[in-house]
Amino acid sequence: MSPDIADGIVVDRSANTLHIRRTYSAEVERVWWAWTDAEAVARWWGPQGWAATVHEMDVRPGGRWRFEIAPVDGSAPPVRSVATYTVVVDRRELAYDDAFADAAWQPDGTGAFPTSITFTSTDNGCVVSVAAGFPDGQALQRAVELQMADGYAEALDRLGGLLDDPSTKEGETILSELSTVTSADGTTIAYRKTGSGPAVIVISNVAEDHTGVAGVAEALSKDFTVIGFDRRGRGASGDPQPYDPAREIEDIAALIEIAGGSAALTSGSGGCGLALDAASALGDKVTGLYLYEPPFIVDDSRPPAPADYVEHQDALVAAGRRDEAVEYFMTEMIGVPAEYVPAMKQDPSWETMVRYAHTYAYDGRIMRGLQDGGPLPTDRWSIKAPIAVAVGGDGEAFIRAGAQALAAILPNVTVLTLAGHDHSAFWTAPEPVAEQARAFLLG
Numbered sequence: 463m464s465p466d467i468a469d470g471i472v473v474d475r476s477a478n479t480l481h482i483r484r485t486y487s488a489e490v491e492r493v494w495w496a497w498t499d500a501e502a503v504a505r506w507w508g509p510q511g512w513a514a515t516v517h518e519m520d521v522r523p524g525g526r527w528r529f530e531i532a533p534v535d536g537s538a539p540p541v542r543s544v545a546t547y548t549v550v551v552d553r554r555e556l557a558y559d560d561a562f563a564d565a566a567w568q569p570d571g572t573g574a575f576p577t578s579i580t581f582t583s584t585d586n587g588c589v590v591s592v593a594a595g596f597p598d599g600q601a602l603q604r605a606v607e608l609q610m611a612d613g614y615a616e617a618l619d620r621l622g623g624l625l626d627d628p629s630t631k632e633g634e635t636i637l638s639e640l641s642t643v644t645s646a647d648g649t650t651i652a653y654r655k656t657g658s659g660p661a662v663i664v665i666s667n668v669a670e671d672h673t674g675v676a677g678v679a680e681a682l683s684k685d686f687t688v689i690g691f692d693r694r695g696r697g698a699s700g701d702p703q704p705y706d707p708a709r710e711i712e713d714i715a716a717l718i719e720i721a722g723g724s725a726a727l728t729s730g731s732g733g734c735g736l737a738l739d740a741a742s743a744l745g746d747k748v749t750g751l752y753l754y755e756p757p758f759i760v761d762d763s764r765p766p767a768p769a770d771y772v773e774h775q776d777a778l779v780a781a782g783r784r785d786e787a788v789e790y791f792m793t794e795m796i797g798v799p800a801e802y803v804p805a806m807k808q809d810p811s812w813e814t815m816v817r818y819a820h821t822y823a824y825d826g827r828i829m830r831g832l833q834d835g836g837p838l839p840t841d842r843w844s845i846k847a848p849i850a851v852a853v854g855g856d857g858e859a860f861i862r863a864g865a866q867a868l869a870a871i872l873p874n875v876t877v878l879t880l881a882g883h884d885h886s887a888f889w890t891a892p893e894p895v896a897e898q899a900r901a902f903l904l905g
Contacts, residue, residue: 469483469484469485470482470483471611471612471615473602473606473611475599475602477595478595478596478597478598478599478601478602479593479594479595479596479602480592480593480594480596480602480605480606480610480611480614481591481592481593482591482592482594482611482614482615482618483589483590483591483592484589484590484618484619484621484622485584485586485587485588485589485590486587486588486589486590486621486622486625487586487587487625487626488587488588488625488626489583489587489588490553490581490582490583490587490588491553492588492625493581493588493590493621493625494552494553494581496621496624496625497556497579497581498519498521498556499519499698500516500518500519500652500697500698500699501516501671501697501698502624503516503519503529504516504529504817505620505624506617506620506621506623506624507529507531507617507620508531508613508617508620509612509613509614509616509617510616510619510620511533511534511535512531512532512533512534513531513532513533513534513784513813513816513817514529514530514531514817515529515530515531515532515540515817515818515820516528516529516698517529517530517567517695517700517701518649518650518700518701518702519650519698519700520547520650520700521547521550521556522547522550523547523548523549523550524546524547525546525547525550526544526545526546526547527544527545527546527547527558528542528543528544528545528563528567528700528701529542529543529545530542530543532782532784533782534784534785534813534816535785536781536782536783536784536785536786538782539780539781539782540779540780540782541562542562542563542564542565542567543560543561543562543563544560544561544563544567544569545558545559545560545561545577546558546559548576549578553581553583554580554581555578555579555580555581556578556579557576557577557578557579558576558577559574559575559576559577560574560575560576560577560594561573561574561575565780566703566704567702567703573597573601575594575595575596575597576594576595577592577593577594577595578592578593579591579592579593590618590621592614592618594610594614640652640653640654640672640692640698641653641654641655642698643716643717643719643720644716645709645712645713645716646709646712646715646716647702647709647712648702649694649699649700649701649702649709649713650698650699650700651691651692651694651699651700651713651716651717652672652691652692652697652698652699653672653689653690653691653692653717653720654672654679654689654690654691655687655688655689655720655721656679656680656683656687656688656690657682657683657684657685657686657687657688658686658687659685659686659687660685660686660687660725660726660749660903660904661686661687661688661689661718661721661722661724661725661726662682662686662687662688662689662725662726662727662728662899662903663688663689663690663691663714663717663718663721663725663726663727663728664678664679664682664688664689664690664691664728664729665693665714665727665728665729665733665736665737665740666690666691666692666693666696666729666733667729667730667731667732667733667825667888668731668732668733668791668818668821668822668824668825669788669791669814669815669818669819669821669822670696670814670818671692671693671696671697671698671818672690672691672692672696672697673697674889675690675729675730675888675889676690677889677892678728678730678888678889678892678895678896678899680892681892681893681895681896681897682728682896682899682900684896685900685904686726686900686903687721689717689720689721689725691713691717693710693713693821694709694710694713694824695818695820695821695824696818696821699713705823705824705827707736707739707824707827707828710736710740710828711736711739711740711743711744714727714736714740714744715740715744715747718744718747718748723747724746724747724748724749725747725748725749726748726749726750726751726752726847726903727740727741727748727750727751727752728751728752728753728754728899729753729754729888730753730754730755730887730888730889730895731754731755731756731757731885731888732757732825732828732829733825734753734754734755734756734757735756735825735828735829735832736825736828737751737753738751738753738756738842738843738845739828739842739843741843741845741847741849742842742843742844742845745846746846746847748845748847749847749903750847750848750849750850750902750903751845751847751848751849751850752850752852752898752899752902752903753849753850753851753852754852754880754887754888754895755852755853755854755857755861755865755885755887755888756832756851756861756864756865756868757829757833757860757861757864758832758833758838758860758861758863758864758865758867758868759832759833759834759835759860759864760835760836760837760838760860760863760864760867761835761860761863762835763858763859763860763863764797764858764859764860765797765835766833766834766835767794767795767826767829767833767834768794768795771794771795771826772823772826772827772830774790775787775790775791775819775822775823775826776823778790778819779819779820779823784816784817784819784820785807785816785819787816787819787820787822788812788815788816788819788822789803790822791815791822792806837867838864838867838868838871840871843871843872845872845873845874846873846874847874848874848876848902849868849872849874849875849876850875850876850877850878850898850899850902850903851865851868851869851875851876851877851878852865852877852878852879852880852895852898852899853865853877853878853879853880854879854880854883854884854885854887855879855880855881855882855883856882856883856884857883857884857885858885861885865877876902878898878902880894880895880898883895
């Protein structure tokens, strides 16, 4: 469709192609960003009422875009696709071969669907023209009957909402500052490096990307070179399957090389398990750790994690019941009363947790053996670097018990108290957390 044709949908049966055209008031640079940034795409890709999760986005000829979309109400299983880019012309054209995929991200045998998108700058904004090809007339007719074009059009309408929303401008600036590094298995890991001084890598928690811990990262950057990053399966980083916690340690190793060969690690809550595993595996490359309230369960002061927690989360996500997966985490792991959940769903953060619901099982694998209600394993970690384990003065008893248990099995552990704060401080009170971490790591 040429730029002078009106916006809309055209079914071209002679070429077995669907054409969809949209005009946006945003400049072509912003529209290109919305199509090529993993976090931006996740905000609009898919029809109304569906949520997208981008597992990999490597925008270059031969690079892959792996994503899944699922209805937010869990009424249908997720639809997975793997697209391989064939043409990438900056701010002008994208082309890829799209194929439906199974749970292991293998093509399901229905064939590839070539798609091209052109971006045309105008005096008033940008025209986006999409051409989605099909192998034959029967496949095109099936797409028409399934209202694929209508779903595509709804996605482009959602894109317009993102482009017109002024609140996304700041996010666009942050995202444009992300760099990438290739981990040992070839996975792209997105990170943001700020500040100057000794290096600190900030590890995010379950169901959040690097923006979730941006407050602590910014506070620490006054005295440190800080690297915040999107863990696998989050934000702009890749997510090859099957998931293996060992690959996350390799990701941190790659980031340490970016930092100059050594770095301290810091995290809060569930991310502390990964920080300890990485410090044990990477030895002298880790110069110190500041851990805020690791949620170890070592006694009967609270119920242990459900024995089938990981398997149950995997099953919920595989069935497209992401919303239910978040509810299960909140009620069974965090202990939130079920009657509080409806109010929590009204907060914008719920949508982010649903998008990253698959990561609950990821962190569940890392935390296995640390939340069973028994002693911490004595043979899991060997760490010589100094470790601070901070607990909130207003925190829960089981957290304090876990901190003391860690101090009992590792050398060089200092248990600190952050007076007047609870478990949320790593996110809601970054300045006092950073001040305590700074004093320990520089002390």
